[in-house]
Each structure stands twice: as structure tokens, then as C-alpha cells.
Amino acid sequence: MAFERGFKTRCENLAETVRKDLGLEPDAPLAPESLAGYLRIQLLHPKDLPEMSASALEALLVTDADDWSALTLGGEDGRSLIIFNPTHSAARRASDLSHEMSHLLLRHAPSTLMFSPDGTWTLRSFDAAQEDEANWLAGCLLLPRVALLAAMRQRLTDEVAATRFGVSSQMLRYRRGVTGVERQAARSR
């Protein structure tokens, strides 16, 4: 995937700014709940949604539980809500929630809007380029370069580092590879 020039740096800067505003060190873990609080976004379990029928809940939590991750809804008052899939692992949820919030941080304009029958909320969807950007920023928010480098310097095992940052080991290894910190650390040894 090719990003606009400077995009990756912008993401690293965003990850640092958010932490700074929250009083966190640049290499500290960032819980998605803290990020949600920072962005004034409400995180909701599907059962917290008003007017959710038992059959709709059954579909979201049982029948179709594997088919969705998180949904961002825009409320009438301009504030967003994110409904998360509570059946997924904490690491997957962190990644999904960070992804949804990344769209908001990047001020992505949805390519499709669906309105609820009574018009109180909208369901957004984004185009492929925006999805790539949100994926990149989500990974960067959870594991910015400084955090990856710190974990390597401290010689944390993948498991320990992944637990510390609330991500999967797979995500940790992926970020270490795509950010080039692995090569950077190898050079400085």
C-alpha cells in the first residue's frame, strides 16, 4: 500500500500527541478506552444500544459474531459511538477499536452513509485507501516506533511486549517489520 508523502510521520506524531495529552510517556501502552475518552467517543456493547431487538442481538453476538469487528455510528449531536464486538479477544478488540478511532482522527469522510429508520444515527463506510490509512494509524497508535524500539532495547519477549501493549504477538511482529525498527536495531548493535 502506498501512502501520501509524510503520512507515516503524521501517524507517529499523532500517537505521540495523544499520549502527551493523556499524560503518558511516548513509549507507554495506549488503552483503546483511554483513546476513546480522549476523543469523547462512547464505546458500547451491542446490548447497550437502544431499540436493539433480541433477534438482532442474537445475530450480532452469536450467529454472525465472526463477521464484524466494530461499527462507528455518528449520533445526531455530532458525537460518535462505537459498538464493539464483545465476543472477540481483547487484543483484537484493541486493534478494531483503534481502527475505528483512526478514521475519526484522520477525519475521514465516509464514502457511504446509511441512516437508521428514525434517522437518529448513521452507519459509515469508508473506501479502500481510507481503510489502509486507518489500519496503519491503528497499528501506530498501539505500537508507535518509540514503543517498539523500547521493547527491543529492554529485550522483552514478544509475548511480554504484546501483553504490555494489549496487542497480539502477530501485530507486534508485523509492526516491527513494517516500521523498519528491526533493521534499525540490528544496525545499532
Ligand SMILES: [Zn+2]
Ligand atoms: Zn475502517
